[in-house]
Amino acid sequence: MKILSVEIYNIQSLRGKHFIDFTQEPLKSAGLILLTGDTGAGKTTILDAITLALFERTNRHGAQKIAEKVISTDEKEAYVSVKFEVNEKIYTAQWNVKRKKDKYETEMWFTDHQDESQSIKQKNSKEKAQEAIQKVLKLDFEQFTRSVMLAQGEFAKFLKSAPKDKAAILEKITNTQIYRQISMETFERHKNERQTLENLQTQRQHINFLNETEVQGYQNQQKELETENRNLEVEIKEIAEKIQLCKQLEQVSNQISDLQKQEEQLQAKKVSIQKLEELCNWHEKTLPLHHQFGLLEGYQTDFECKKSEITKIDEDIQKKQKIIDQEKANLEQKEAELKNFSSIKEKVIEIIQEEIIPAQSQIQSLSEEKEREQEYLQRLEQDIKMAIYRAKIKWQESQNVTENQEKSQIVEQRINELEQILEKASENELNQKIEKEQKIINELESLKKLQEKESSLLQELQVKKKELQNAQKELIELQTQIQFSEEKKALYQEKVIFEKQKKELSELRKELQEGKECPLCGSTHHPFAQNITFELSESETEKNLKESERLLKELQEKILQNQAQTLSTLVERLKKDLKELQTEIQQKSKNLENENINQQNITELIITKEEKVENQKKERQKLRALQTEYSHLKTEQHILGIENKLLQKNLELENLNKRLQEAELKYQNAENECRQIVPEIQFRSYQEFQEELKRHQEHLEQELSKTQEILQQHLNLLTAFEAQKKQIETDLENLSKKISSEQLVLEKAIQEIGLQNIDELQSKILDEKTIKNYKTEIENYKKKCTENQSLLAEKIKEQENLREKVPAKVSWQELEGKKQALEQKRSENQQRLGSIREKLESNEKDLKKYQELQKNIENQEVIVNKWKKLSDLIANPQDKFARIAQNITLEQLIQRANRHLQNLSERYALQKDDREKELSLCIVDRFQADTIREVSTLSGGETFLVSLALSLGLADMASRNVEIGMLFIDEGFGTLDANTLDTAISVLETLQSSGKTIVLISHLAEIKERIFTKISVEKTGKGFSKVLVPYQNFTQNAPEN
Known part of the structure; x- marks a missing residue:
C-alpha cells in the first residue's frame, strides 16, 4: 500500500486547497521525506486528513462529531481526497462535509480506477465505501495507524512502564486484547450454558398434570356457563338502549340551560362593546398625527441618550489623564536612569x-x-x-x-x-x-x-x-x-x-x-x-x-x-x-x-x-x-x-x-x-568592556524612546475623547431645537381636531395591536350573538323529539341499576369461564412444555459438555490464554525488531526477560560481553532507537496481508545526538531499497540539515497555514547535468 497524492480543502488550519503529489519529483524518488513546520502549523493535520479520507476518523479526534471538529473556522464545506496504490492497482478515497446552519452532512466516496463498476459514489453510502476501502487495504483503522503511522511513542511508554502495566500497553499496541476477550467469553459462555441447563431441569420439576376425569368435568361446566351468558347479553343490550335515550334527553336540557345563560351574558356585555367602538372611532380621527408624535418622542429619547454618553466620555477622559500622568512619571524615571x-x-x-x-x-x-x-x-x-x-x-x-x-x-x-x-x-x-x-x-x-x-x-x-x-x-x-x-x-x-x-x-x-x-x-x-x-x-x-x-x-x-x-x-x-x-x-x-x-x-x-x-x-x-x-x-x-x-x-x-x-x-x-x-x-x-558599556547605554536610550511613544499614543487618545465630547454637545444642541419645533407644530394640529394638549392626544391614540384586538372583539361579539340564538332554537326542537321516545315515569338511574346487576352476573360467569379455560389451556401447555423441556435438556447437556472442555483448556481467572498469546506475539515482535535494531545500533539486541513472570524486555549489550541490562538503564536516545526498531517490527507484523510502501514517523528524534541521528536517518533511507518511502514529521533544525527533500507547512496568520511542496519549484532549482 502506497499513498500517491493527498488533496486537502478547508481542514483545520489548512484553509483553502492544498495538494501533495508523491508521484512527482523529487518526492517520487526520495526514500526519505521531511514534513516540517513550526509547532501548531498543521503537520499532524496532514496525517489526520489521510485517515479521515480512508476511515472517517482521526487519532486525535476519534469518530464522534468528527465533522465539526475538523472543518476550518467559518467555512461551510471541506473535503479530503487520497489516491493510493495497492498491488499495482490505483484507488481513490474521498470524504466530504457540508455545513447547513447547525447541521453537518458528510459523504464518503470510493473509486476503483481499474473497474468503475466497483466504485461507490452515491450519497448515504459511507458504510459501503468504508467496507470497500478496508477490503482493498486489508487493514482496519487500528492496523493502519500501527503499520503506516508508527507508534514509537507507545513503545517508549512500554519500555519505561512498571511490570504490572506492560500487559495493558502491549495489548493496546499489538491488538492482542482479543485473546483476553476470547478467554473471558469462553468462561462466561460455559457458565451461562451450565446455568441454562440447571434452569431447564428446575422448570421440568415444577410441571404438574390433570387427569382425564378432571378435564371432562371442567369441559361440562364451560358449556353451561357459555349458554347462560348468551341470554344475559341480549337482556343487557335492550336496557342499554333505553338508558342512552334518557341520557340524551337530560344532556339536551342541560345544553338549553347553558345557552340561555350565555344569552344573558352577551346582553350584559353590550355596553362595554359600545365603549370599544367609541375608542376605535377616536383612534381613526387622530391617525394623521401619529407619525409626528412618534418623531417627537424619538428626538426626546436621543436627547437623553446623548446626555448619558457625555457623562461616560467625561469618566474616560479622567481615567486617561491618570494614565498619562503615570507615563510621564515613568518617562522621568527613564531619563534619570540614563x-x-x-x-x-x-x-x-x-x-x-x-x-x-x-x-x-x-x-x-x-x-x-x-x-x-x-x-x-x-x-x-x-x-x-x-x-x-x-x-x-x-x-x-x-x-x-x-x-x-x-x-x-x-x-x-x-x-x-x-x-x-x-x-x-x-x-x-x-x-x-x-x-x-x-x-x-x-x-x-x-x-x-x-x-x-x-x-x-x-x-x-x-x-x-x-x-x-x-x-x-x-x-x-x-x-x-x-x-x-x-x-x-x-x-x-x-x-x-x-x-x-x-x-x-x-x-x-x-x-x-x-x-x-x-x-x-x-x-x-x-x-x-x-x-x-x-x-x-x-x-x-x-x-x-x-x-x-x-x-x-x-x-x-x-x-x-x-x-x-x-x-x-x-x-x-x-x-x-x-x-x-x-x-x-x-x-x-x-x-x-x-x-x-x-x-x-x-x-x-x-x-x-x-x-x-x-x-x-x-x-x-x-x-x-x-x-x-x-x-x-x-x-x-x-x-x-x-x-x-x-x-x-x-x-x-x-x-x-x-x-x-x-x-x-x-x-x-x-x-x-x-x-x-x-x-x-x-x-x-x-x-x-567599552563596547558593552556602549550597548547598555543604547538599550537605555531605546527604552526612553519607547516610553515617549507610549505617552504620545495616550495623548492622542485623550484628544480623540475630547473631540468626540465636543461633537456630542453639538448634537444635543441640534436635538433641543428639533424638539421645540416639533412641539409647536404638534400642539397646533391637536387643537384643530378638538383636543387641548399633547397628553390628551396621547390618551386617544391606540397602538395597532390594541385597535386590532378591539375590532376583533366587536366582530366576535356580534358573531357569537347570532350563533347562540340559532343553536338555542335547534336544541329546543331536539328536546321535544326525545320526550316522545323516552318511556314515561322511568329514570335512567333505575335502568342503570338493573343493568349493573345483570352485568355483575355475567362477569361472575365470565370469571368462572376464564378460570376453567385457563386451567385447560395451562394443562395443555404444561404437557407440551414438559416434552420440549425434556428435549432441550438433552441438547443442552451436549452443549455444556463441549464448552466445559474448552473452558478447562483456555478459560481461567489468571488470563493464562491471554498471557500465552501475548508472549508469542512479543517473541515474534522481538525477532522482527532485532533485524531493524541491528542496522540502528550494533551494540544492542532485544530479548525477553525470562527471569520475570510479567511481560518484560531486557537489553543484550554486545560491547560488554553480552551483558544483560534493564531497559530502564538506556539513555533517551537509546530508548528512542529501541522504540523505533519495535515500531518497524510492529509495522512488519501488521503488514503481513498487504505490502506497506509508505511509513509516517511523527516526532521523537529530539533525544538523539548528532551521530545517532545520522545512523537513524541512514537506516531509514535504506528502507527505500525495499520499496518503502519514509515521511518524518519534525521541526528540529538538525533533521532539516540532513534531509534534502522537504514538505513545509508555514503559518500565514490568524491560525491558518499553507503547504509548500518542493516540486513546485523543482524544475528551476534542479542542478544541471
Whole structure:
C-alpha cells in the first residue's frame, strides 16, 4: 500500500486547497521525506486528513462529531481526497462535509480506477465505501495507524512502564486484547450454558398434570356457563338502549340551560362593546398625527441618550489623564536612569585609564626583568660547571705529589661535605620542586579548560541576553498595543451597548399595552408605541468593535508566542553556571598566586612551566655530574665565590617575584572595582568592556524612546475623547431645537381636531395591536350573538323529539341499576369461564412444555459438555490464554525488531526477560560481553532507537496481508545526538531499497540539515497555514547535468 497524492480543502488550519503529489519529483524518488513546520502549523493535520479520507476518523479526534471538529473556522464545506496504490492497482478515497446552519452532512466516496463498476459514489453510502476501502487495504483503522503511522511513542511508554502495566500497553499496541476477550467469553459462555441447563431441569420439576376425569368435568361446566351468558347479553343490550335515550334527553336540557345563560351574558356585555367602538372611532380621527408624535418622542429619547454618553466620555477622559500622568512619571524615571548610567560610565573609564592600564604595563616590565635574571642564573650555573672541570684537571696534575697529601685530605673532606650538600640539594629539593612544578602545570591546564568553558558560556550568555532584550522589547510593545486596543475596545463596547439600549427601548415601547402601566413612568396611555421603527442593521460602531476584538486577539496570540520568559529562564541558568565556574577559577587562581601566576598569561605559563620542569630535570642530571667532578676537586675558593653570586641572584629574583605579585594584585583590585560598579557587564578586555558599556547605554536610550511613544499614543487618545465630547454637545444642541419645533407644530394640529394638549392626544391614540384586538372583539361579539340564538332554537326542537321516545315515569338511574346487576352476573360467569379455560389451556401447555423441556435438556447437556472442555483448556481467572498469546506475539515482535535494531545500533539486541513472570524486555549489550541490562538503564536516545526498531517490527507484523510502501514517523528524534541521528536517518533511507518511502514529521533544525527533500507547512496568520511542496519549484532549482 502506497499513498500517491493527498488533496486537502478547508481542514483545520489548512484553509483553502492544498495538494501533495508523491508521484512527482523529487518526492517520487526520495526514500526519505521531511514534513516540517513550526509547532501548531498543521503537520499532524496532514496525517489526520489521510485517515479521515480512508476511515472517517482521526487519532486525535476519534469518530464522534468528527465533522465539526475538523472543518476550518467559518467555512461551510471541506473535503479530503487520497489516491493510493495497492498491488499495482490505483484507488481513490474521498470524504466530504457540508455545513447547513447547525447541521453537518458528510459523504464518503470510493473509486476503483481499474473497474468503475466497483466504485461507490452515491450519497448515504459511507458504510459501503468504508467496507470497500478496508477490503482493498486489508487493514482496519487500528492496523493502519500501527503499520503506516508508527507508534514509537507507545513503545517508549512500554519500555519505561512498571511490570504490572506492560500487559495493558502491549495489548493496546499489538491488538492482542482479543485473546483476553476470547478467554473471558469462553468462561462466561460455559457458565451461562451450565446455568441454562440447571434452569431447564428446575422448570421440568415444577410441571404438574390433570387427569382425564378432571378435564371432562371442567369441559361440562364451560358449556353451561357459555349458554347462560348468551341470554344475559341480549337482556343487557335492550336496557342499554333505553338508558342512552334518557341520557340524551337530560344532556339536551342541560345544553338549553347553558345557552340561555350565555344569552344573558352577551346582553350584559353590550355596553362595554359600545365603549370599544367609541375608542376605535377616536383612534381613526387622530391617525394623521401619529407619525409626528412618534418623531417627537424619538428626538426626546436621543436627547437623553446623548446626555448619558457625555457623562461616560467625561469618566474616560479622567481615567486617561491618570494614565498619562503615570507615563510621564515613568518617562522621568527613564531619563534619570540614563543620566546616572552616563556618570557611572565616565567613572569606570577613569579607573581603567588610571589604574588598570598602568598596572598592565608594570606587570609586563617586571616579567621581562624576571626573564633576564633567569638567563643570568643559567650563565652562573655554566660557570660553576666550568670551575669544577678546571679543579678536576688541577687535582689530576698534583695527585702524585706527596707534599700535598695532607692538604688533599682536607680538600677531600670539604669535597665530601659539598657532595652531601649537593646530593641533598639535588635529590630532595629538586624532586620536591619538580613535583611542585608538575602540580602547578596540572592546575594551570585545569584552569585553562575552565577558562575556555567560561569563554564559551560568556558567548552563549551574550547571545541569549540579546535575544532576551529583543523579546522583552517586543513584549513591551505588544503589551502597549494591547492596552491601547483594550481601551478602544471598551469605548466601542460602550457605544454598542448604548445603541442596543436605544433599539431595545424602541422594542420595549412596542410591547406596551393600552390600559397597562408603563414600568418606567407609570402611564396607562402609550400612543405611537407601534409607529416608531429603527433599522436593526450592523452599525459602524459594531464593525469597529469587531475589528478591535480581532486585533486584540492577534496581539494576545503574539504574546503567547513570545519567548521572553523562556529566554529569561535560560539566561538565569547560564548566569548560575557561569558564576559557579568563575568561583572555581578564582579558587584555582588563588592557589596559583603564591607561584606568581597571572591569569591573563595562563597559556604561556603552562608552556613556560613545562619547559622549566624539563630544564630542572636536566639541571638535576648536571648536578649529579658535578657531584662526580667535586670528588676530584682540590680547591674551592673560586666555586664559593660563584655560589655567593648565585645566592645573591636568587634573593634578587625573589624580590622581583614579590613586586610582580603586588602589581598583579593592584590590577585585580581595579578590575573588581569595575565589576562592582557595573556588575551586569563582564570585564574581559578594555575594548570589549567599552563596547558593552556602549550597548547598555543604547538599550537605555531605546527604552526612553519607547516610553515617549507610549505617552504620545495616550495623548492622542485623550484628544480623540475630547473631540468626540465636543461633537456630542453639538448634537444635543441640534436635538433641543428639533424638539421645540416639533412641539409647536404638534400642539397646533391637536387643537384643530378638538383636543387641548399633547397628553390628551396621547390618551386617544391606540397602538395597532390594541385597535386590532378591539375590532376583533366587536366582530366576535356580534358573531357569537347570532350563533347562540340559532343553536338555542335547534336544541329546543331536539328536546321535544326525545320526550316522545323516552318511556314515561322511568329514570335512567333505575335502568342503570338493573343493568349493573345483570352485568355483575355475567362477569361472575365470565370469571368462572376464564378460570376453567385457563386451567385447560395451562394443562395443555404444561404437557407440551414438559416434552420440549425434556428435549432441550438433552441438547443442552451436549452443549455444556463441549464448552466445559474448552473452558478447562483456555478459560481461567489468571488470563493464562491471554498471557500465552501475548508472549508469542512479543517473541515474534522481538525477532522482527532485532533485524531493524541491528542496522540502528550494533551494540544492542532485544530479548525477553525470562527471569520475570510479567511481560518484560531486557537489553543484550554486545560491547560488554553480552551483558544483560534493564531497559530502564538506556539513555533517551537509546530508548528512542529501541522504540523505533519495535515500531518497524510492529509495522512488519501488521503488514503481513498487504505490502506497506509508505511509513509516517511523527516526532521523537529530539533525544538523539548528532551521530545517532545520522545512523537513524541512514537506516531509514535504506528502507527505500525495499520499496518503502519514509515521511518524518519534525521541526528540529538538525533533521532539516540532513534531509534534502522537504514538505513545509508555514503559518500565514490568524491560525491558518499553507503547504509548500518542493516540486513546485523543482524544475528551476534542479542542478544541471
